[in-house]
Amino acid sequence: MPADLRARLAADADPKVRASLAQWWTTAPEPVRRLLLTDPDDSVRAGACATYFRRIPHPVPPADLVPELLADPVTRAGAVRHCTLDTATARRLAEDPNDEVREELAEHPDLPPALRDKLAKDPNLRVALRVFARQDTPEPTRAAIHARILSDVPPLDWLANHESLDDDTLERELLGEMARAELRSLRLSWVTADPLPYVDSPYVCFRASAAMSDQLPPPLVARLLDDEESSVRTTMALHSGDPIDPETAERIDRTYRPAKRVRWRPADDFPLPADVLRRLATDPDPRMRQLAPRDPDLPVELARRLAADPDHMVRRTIATHPRLPAEDLTRLLADPSESVAATAAANPNLPTTCMYQLVTRAGL
Template identity: 30%
Template sequence: MPGRRAWPLHWAEGIGSNPAATDELLIRLLDVEVGFLHSCDRPAVLDAAVAHPDPQVRSRPADTFRPKLTSDQWVRLVRAEPSPSRRVLWAEHACAWGVELPEDLYDDLLAGPSRAQAAELPRLPAHRLPGLAADADPRVRATACARWEDLAAPLRALLLADTDDAVRTAAMLAHHNSVPMPREVFAALPAPRHALEQCRLSPELEAELVRDGDAEVRRALAANPRLSAHSVAVLAEDPSDDIRAAVALRPDLNEEQRAAVRYDFDPTSMSRTLPWVEGLHGDADAMRRLAVSSHPLIRRSVARARHLPPDVVERLARDEDRTVRLFLAESCDDAPAEMLLEVWRWWDGSFTHPDRPRSHPNFPRTGLLRYVGDPGGRMRRLALDDPESTPADVARLARDPQAEVRRRAAEDSRLAPADAVRLLNDPAAHVRGIAMRNPRLPARVLAELLHDRDTACTAATNPAIPVPVLHRILAAAATAVAARR
């Protein structure tokens, strides 16, 4: 608009979130603004990002909460990183996301100055271990001890007799994962925490420690997977509630034993998936057994499985703990429609699982118009998802007394242009923001929004902006960025 102030940097921030932006345009945007890469899932754009000469651009797609990179893109990102420490960092991230690194890349990482960090990569091939166990750097030798079971007996003996104190300690702790640790060895440890949490202890030492006067000692022992059944039973009667609570979550208890442990549980507390339960997600019999556990955290962890047997799904969908039902709605592809609709009444998505349960493939898609007059605003929102809903329904809900319902109407492609303009003045900021993105806005109004500093960024996300115009405002943004550098 001639004579109106331009806001090219604000436009650049918005273009990356415009669904009408082409791959070509977004690739050009990499030289101007890269914030959009946090949510970008376009293969061609991500290919260009990991091959970009600017390391900040290359790293942005990987440095997100849920990276969208393919295995090949991860490998290319690692190879392209000039910093040895950052190269290992990206390799660690890639492994955490299930990427199998090629053999020659391990060679490259282990040959660099960050060899000690590279030696800690969890999927390092076993045939590399002899070289690490005999490495000149004691940090590398100590790291090799973490793969104790993969080391041959002669290498273990060398590490147990190593000249470096830290290496010997690491070897000693690994050795006593299977061989009971006597009292004199335990007493000589510089820090006993790892031994308490992980090592197999001699019967005499164990009997002494489970009755230690220091609650921190008993607390560390409570999670030790190598503790004897007798010592577990002693800790199950510990005077400290948090120690008993830790015992109640041990995988070696049967459900009768677990139910006998007294512990306090706050159902509103944040809970994480128990690793040992997650490791059994593919075992149908284990899921059946654990789905009836007396412990809510175990049932919640079962509900996080991607797939579950029908009888387990049916049971968890009726669980008295609503967080179990929520986790089933968020994570399990087999969650039933009725339960998803029930969960929707009180939950509409989290940071980790946005828009679930509504986006779940089993969520009801028909028969939702019956909620157009429901007392609950969240249920009225669903009415416009029904394929039989009409523009008249959109117009009705665009005037709803609740902001969350007006927001749903504001994003509907059937919204009348006049209603879209009216919602630009809605008292709720999030409704106004969604209305700015609606493609039914008149071109004149959209242009006004683009030239207003407060709305320029959001307006630039509107898919009604023609692609040639997006290229023009990107060119203006590139010029503005170049002038600032």
């Protein structure tokens, strides 16, 4: 969109349009950003000075506006990272009732040690987590925060029974769950820049951050490839300068345990050779049997065996294979699993007569 037309949206009558512009046009000229940062509507100012934007790079507000933005409750959290932090301002922000303001303060490079230690004990675990991630945090303080985050785990069925919880308890449990999720995915650039001291760290996120470095000698690479945590092993494999051998690649994929459900798996980045894929066709683990169809020349007898596999995910995977005989492919059209049947129907090698029958049955 031409910049001059886009700039007109900063004066649009609808504040939702102006707020969207503030969030998406992160490289807007300074006059436009000034209009948005001083907009009379709270939502527009909040969108223009936020802790998160829809695109990068995140904009930096003009220096002369920062004091005003810091004084405004709706822009305060977004302005913290841009302010010059004197002692009085830091103390005031440390007492702010807005959790997001304290989170941002906990990351500020000029945070006084006394306030850093205070925020380490903040009732909001996400605030404490940001102190945990600071390079200047004393190790005893870091260890205490880590233990607190991991020890404050609610019962497994807490979310299913959330209706029995009062609002404060529910909010605390949700924030704790978010802090634990952030801890699992935390990666620290300052650890990656100087990885050697953290290869044996007691914190998984530190070892994973170290594994992202390209400065590790082969013995340490090997150690991290054999780490007890799946995320560390996988991260090291993805950042290893040398190719991963098939045995290690298979082991890392076999033991891959993502923190949440994702489609990606290590074998996507570390393809296994045909002989390994054919061996996996009879593996006891159905998740590993799903890899066998990645061999384009998979023997027909193995393809037929996988088409009759008791696991529906294995059957669905083989249903796309070009070497699966038409007889077996046609049989999968009546599979008890709808996803298997749909995948078989989409295979271009399906006999034309079956294609016409499906189309006719659908009334097309």
